[in-house]
Amino acid sequence: MSLSPDGTRLARITVMGEERSMVISEIATGRLLATSTVGVTKVRNLEWINNDRLLATVSVAQSIPVFNIPKSEWALGLVFDVPTRTFKQILNSTRGVAPMLASDPQIRTSAQGEGIYVRAFSVTGSGHVDLLRVNPANAYGQLSAPMLYTTEDFVLDASGTVIAKSFYDDRRRWALLLQDGRASTYTTRWLVEAPLDAPALRGMGTTERSIIVEARRDDLPADPRDPGSNLFQVDVDTAEWTRLPFTRQPESLIHHPVTGLLIGGARMSDQGMTYEFIDPAAATRWAAILRAFPDKSPVLVSWSDNLHQVLVLTGGDRSSGVYQLVDFDRRAADIVGEAYPTIGPAQVGEVRPVSYKAADGLEIHGYLTLPPQVSDPRGLPLVVLPHGGPQANDDGGFYWLAQAIASRGYAVLQPNFRGSTGYGQAFVEAGYGEWGRKMQTDLSDGVRYLAGEGIVDPRRVCIVGASYGGYAALAGATLDPDVYRCAVSIAGVSDLRRMVGWTAQQAGRRDTVSVRYWNRFMGADGLGDRSLDARSPSRLADKVTIPILLIHGRDDTVVPIEQSRMMINAMREAGKPGARLVEMPGEDHWLSRGGTRLAALEETVAFLEANNPAH
Missing domain, CATH: 2.40.128 (Lipocalin)
Incomplete structure (x- = not known):
């Protein structure tokens, strides 16, 4: 909406x-x-x-x-x-x-009226990926600002003028270019070596001549409120860097719908999406919305230009998601739609925040979804559902896969294992090199915690996941034995070395930011590091003792279907009959089509019920 x-x-x-x-x-x-x-x-x-x-x-x-x-x-x-x-x-x-x-x-408004500003690839082979202004009336684009393939990003002001841009070259250097006054020339105002964690432009700042840069600046004083924060406001004219007035660094920024100026930010917390507004008018509006929807974790969807009408998505109270229109002129809120109209409160299980200690003492947060109508869970069968990314997180909102599994009588644990976002940079970095290691045992530590509390039966646990979560499911079957009775991998990685090699092949060269990123997270010394084989499930198929279901879209451009095919072939060669691969024609990495998503869900539920009955 x-x-x-x-x-x-x-x-x-x-x-x-x-x-x-x-x-x-x-x-x-x-x-x-x-x-x-x-x-x-x-x-x-x-x-x-x-x-x-x-x-x-x-x-x-x-x-x-x-x-x-x-x-x-x-x-x-x-x-x-x-x-x-x-x-x-x-x-x-x-x-x-x-x-x-x-x-x-x-979308920006200039003297020419409204325009859509977007970069487009030149078909002349010139290496240009220019910024065009598209006329909404005829959908035709005209050159707004020339940009090369190495132009990493840019920032527009309210009228569509580029006031800053960045470059990233093959020598692993990132450069920030700022506009000279109101002229059309740009000057490099910061150059930094960035083999990994390259800085990023995040839009306009709180003034018309400022931008937001996300970067590590160890040479500048740390923010005492949030020492790990790496968000800065940079003055376009003076190149002065200052900290932003957030108490915690937001994961996403919110800009005014008309001026484009920074007015707030949002981050995930144990209470769901949390907003912090630095613009007084927006802060007042949001405080009123929180009072109107207590315990419903409202999510900002969109608002009018004058901020008098606000569209939010509310959850809580076992809701599958309700769109509410808040009208401050009328001092009223109206329901204008439902995310899942056919799923009522009786079909939605309670989602509880949980926290526990990993084996090394690190505190792990997550969410436990209970079967509908269950308020005092004791000895339930469990499905561990790790998120993808892995640099992402789960929240306490309605999640179709978790709720569908819970509706069949299972408790569902979604742990934000080390490497997840939302808990500070140090928590993300704790996941570096931990694929198949502590990122994996963080999951089984959650199983042991819930079993110790008497909430789940440790003899009836399965693991289901998609993308990185799919890798975690396969790793649970090979690297962390005796915890799970079955595993479901949706679009999961099974061979780490082949996955990094494929990423390099897609880019056309061996040394890319993506390759370096995956090597750091996976714990490899470089492209082709054979040490990754010891944590690659398809190379450990002989260790599998539980049934495995693999589901993969044939049009997956993030994790190629080859990864699931390698796993099923390895299982067959190892003489392991308890594995099955379901290929989804025309489907992408995210199961974007309703028919294949439903088919994947039906396959998953049937597999769980056959191998780990809830009743």
Whole structure:
């Protein structure tokens, strides 16, 4: 859902089977203004350009032969015109560029009116990935600012002018360029060696001539409120670096819908998404929303230009998610939709925060989802559900996979193991080199904690996970034996060395930030490090003593399906009959299509019930 700039209209994407439709309604009367089929596509984002036009970002898996880029997940932009009820694909008729979006689109208003600013690949082979201004009326793009392939990122002011940009070169150096006054030239104001953890631009700061940079600056005084913070505001004209006034570093930043200025941030906590606003008006609005929805962990979805109307998604009270429109002019809140309309409170289990000590004393936080109607859990069967990433986290909100498993009578543990975000940089770094090691035992330590509390039966535990979680599921079957009765890996990694090699192959060179990132997290000395084999489940298939289910999309461009095929082949060669691979045609890494997501869920539940009955 998305709220129009003037706060009078609501746009939503509805799903029927695999068909997506755009639905626009008038809030005051509920009158339907427009509806149009988007088609069988994957809608990733929806935002208003003005009160009559919207931008829908969709994605497709395809290659770009002209750049010799293998199949990847690419974003496309569709402009929907409410009065005419028609779509136009942006950049589709723009000569000299590919229609795929090479950056997140940003909407800005200049003397020319509203424009969509996005980078696009030149098809001339010039190495340019220029910034274009797309006219929403005809979806045609014109050059806004020339940029090379090595241009890492940029920051626009409210009128669409580039005030800062960054470069990353093959020598592992990152450079920050700031605009000289109001001119169109740029000066390098900071250059740093960055083989890993390259700095990043995070948008405008709190003033028109400032930007936000995420970077390690050990040469500057640490923030006493949050010593691990690495967010700074940089003055474009003086290049002065200052700390931001957040009590804890946010994971995402919030900018004003009109000015583009920084007004707040959000981070995950044990209480769900937590917001901190540094703009007084926004802070007042959000404080009122928290008072209106106690214990419902409201999530900001969108708001009107004047911040008088706010769209939030609330959970809690065993809810599968309710969209609420808060109108400060009327001093009222109305329900405008449900995330899962057919899933009522009776089908949603309670989600409890849990914390326990890992074997080395590190405190691990997570969430335990109970079966519906269970309030005093004793001796339950358990499914451990580690998240993907691994540099990500789980929260206490409604999660379809956890709730579906819990609805069959299982307790579900989602631990934020070391390496997860949301608990400071030191906690992330505690995961470096710990694939198959302490990141893995953090999971089984959670099993032992719950068993010690009498909540679960340690003899009836399985593990299910997707992406990194899929690796953890396979590692549970090979590296941490005698804990689990069965394992389900969805799009999981089974051979660490092959995975890093594939990443290098996709990039066309051996030394990339991605390769260095994975080597650090996995604990390898370099590309091709054979020590990774000792923590690669497909190379340890002879150790498997439990049934394994593998599920993988054939169009996965993040973890190739080869990883699951290697695991199933290794199981067969080792004479292990208790393994099965389900391949999902036309599906990506995230199970984005409803039909295949449902099929994956049915396969998972049936497998759990067969190998670890809940009753």
